[in-house]
Amino acid sequence: MTPITRVTTPHVDHGRRAPKLAAPVAWSLAVIIPVAFLAVFFLWPVGSMLWRGVSDAGTGDGGAFGEVLTQARTWRILGQTLWLALAGTAGAVLLGTPGAYVLYRCRFPGRNLLRAVATMPFVLPTVVVGVAFRALLADRGPLGFLGLDGTTTAVVLAMVFFNFSVVVRTVGPLWASLDPRSAEAARTLGASPLRAFTTVTLPQLVPAIASAASIVFLFCSTAFGIVQTLGRPGGGTLETEIYVQTTTLLDLRTAAALSCLQFLIVVVAVLVANRLRRGTETALRMRDATTHPLGRADMPAFALTLLVIGGLIIAPLVALALRALASRDGFGFGNFALLATSGSGFAGGTTMLEALDHSVRIAIDATWISLAIGVPLALALSRRAGAKWARRQRILDGAIMLPLGVSAVTVGFGFVISLQVAWPEVARSGLLVPFAQAVVALPLVIRVLVPALRAIDPRQREVAATLGAGPGRILRTIDGPVLARGIGTAAGFAFAMSLGEFGATSFLARPDYLTLPVLIVRVLGRPGADNYGMAMAAATLLALVTAGVMMLSERLRPRGSGGDLW
Structure with missing residues (x-):
């Protein structure tokens, strides 16, 4: 046994400690x-931006950062940024959760195509998303009669369009991995479908929903291209104000201070997202995906998902294409x-x-x-x-x-x-x-x-x-x-x-x-x-x-x- 032990031990260590023992110089350079x-x-x-924001010039207390915090405009723009991010997050979660169920838990012809269409907005440039909603909601657009062009509602809708797939693809895999027997047992004991969902299924989905919400909030709070192309309604956000202060007003001190505020929001969202994502990844290891044929009880969620994909995702892109083809000639x-x-x-x-x-x-x-x-x-x-x-x-x-x-x-x-x-x-x-x-x-x-x-x-x-x-x-x-x-x-x-x-x-x-x-x-x-x-x-x-x-x-x-x- 002794000779075998001497041969096997280095063999295992070589595989486990490759970064140390195999070409150490190359691995060091790789890092x-x-x-x-x-x-x-x-x-x-x-770091330069943050340092300039908290320490640059100014004789007031707290430098540029303290000076900017005393301005009413700063708090108005900060409130607008948080409101848009929260509204966009709420809309994406409320519409994306039923979509996650339909596209991952149910089985029906064309499901993969619907998944692809639902995912498409996330890979589009934010500028394209903003322009597409302008084409849809402008006075001459298909929904121009609603009077939503240039409003914060248009921004929120564009944010939901952009982040719907984040919720679907974060919550969906976990939902498909849940054991259906727990909810079935609750139904057998007399629980209604709603009660079975709220008491058995929803608590298991909370980590994924919370993780998706934190990620969507992060993306909504940094949706510069969407807000900029839609005309900065409501005075814009912290990002658009940073852009204005830098390129138009040439006030780098104020822009740096506002960047610090925006950075704090992002850091909090990233920390929350990373913490919640670990719980989601652990839950996903439970079991293989389980699906069932689309049934009558699934029709409300299915109808809502079709309405979202058709009205919120496909419609802006079709409006963009039609407006691009409509010239003065x-x-x-x-x-x-x-x-x-x-x-x-x-x-x-x-x-x-x-x-x-x-x-x-x-x-x-x-x-x-x-x-x-x-x-x-x-x-x-x-x-x-x-x-x-x-x-x-x-x-x-x-x-x-x-x-x-x-x-x-x-x-x-x-x-x-x-x-x-x-x-x-x-x-x-x-x-x-x-x-x-x-x-x-x-x-x-x-x-x-x-x-x-x-x-x-x-x-x-x-x-x-x-x-x-x-x-x-x-x-x-x-x-x-x-x-x-x-x-x-x-x-x-x-x-x-x-x-x-x-x-x-x-x-x-x-x-x-x-x-x-x-x-x-x-x-x-x-x-x-x-x-x-x-x-x-x-x-x-x-x-x-x-x-x-x-x-x-x-x-x-x-x-x-x-x-x-x-």
Whole structure:
């Protein structure tokens, strides 16, 4: 037995402690380089913004932050931000919970198609979402008679549109995993369907619903593109006010102080979401999914889900497409032909097609930057190791996820007051834009790659090592195939997010090298029917390109990567 023990022990340790024993220099670089990247392009800009907000100038108590807190306008905008986020969260939860039941617990023809349609809004650029609701609710739109254009109600509806799928895909898998026998036993004992749901099913769903609500609140509180394209009703939000103070009023002190307030809201939402998500992930391990054929008792939830998908999701997108095709010369492609021009009432400048070309080029740069940082980091985070390394992995994984929670407006403004000041020539060249977009896209790259790599059975690596394979060959033959498929998916997500990114880019884009989302918002602010129609056509084109990229990415999704990124 002794010789066997001596051979087996190193073999197991090699598999469990790969980050320490296999190519230590390479594993160290896989961690050090991403940490340095985040330190320069995320922690420094955000930290500079926070420091300027709490300590900059001013002779009043508390510096700029204390001065801004004494202004009535600040509290009004803060209240507006919280109200919109809470209303959007409530709407998404109330409509998304029945949708989760229908799309995950019930079985019927066309369910997968409805799931795909319900998920589509989340991958669309926020600028497109805002423009679609303008097309639906404008005076000349299908629902213009409601008088909702430019109101806070329109913003709330757009937020629900955007986040409906978050609730569905967070609550749905847990609901499908619940054991139906508990509710059936309650019904057998005389409980009504409503009582069985409220006393048996709902308590088990609370962790998932609360987790979804916290995530939706985070997204609603940082919905800069939606509020900006809908005209900043009610005075706008903290994000839109930061943008106005920076670009219009040139008051960086006030903008920094407001960014601190916005950052506090985001941090609280991220902490709550992470805490609740752990409970949801634990619950999802209970059992395999259980579904049943759609029955008569399911009809109210089914009808509501169809109404939401048809009236809240499909209708704005159809209205956007129809408005894009309605030009002053009649129904056709006249507005799309205008994309090769800079619009009426404006001489020179970037055309929509040029802006699309700029967006694609910048998105390509942002994608390869995020992959260059994300791939080695995902390999390090996916390795099974001892307790000490596992703790470091959790800390590093949490740090990598921070850009997903921090507002892109905060990131962009941080770039303005830190990197743009330190490297003015680089800023003027436009090179900061893809780096800012890469920071925003990096968490999605990690979210796609790490679960897929962790799904690999570690015994495969142990057997390969026992047969004499080195770390490089193990990486090529075992991790390589999964990684290659995952890279395609991660690249698609990163490219789509960068293509539609508006918050950070609106601060950093050069006047002569605008991206399509930034130009769409600018053209919407110009008077003239041609400009409005051109903006609708450009938003439709951006939606089609983004949806095409995301459809391709979904087809490339590796097994074991999970169904959700949040």
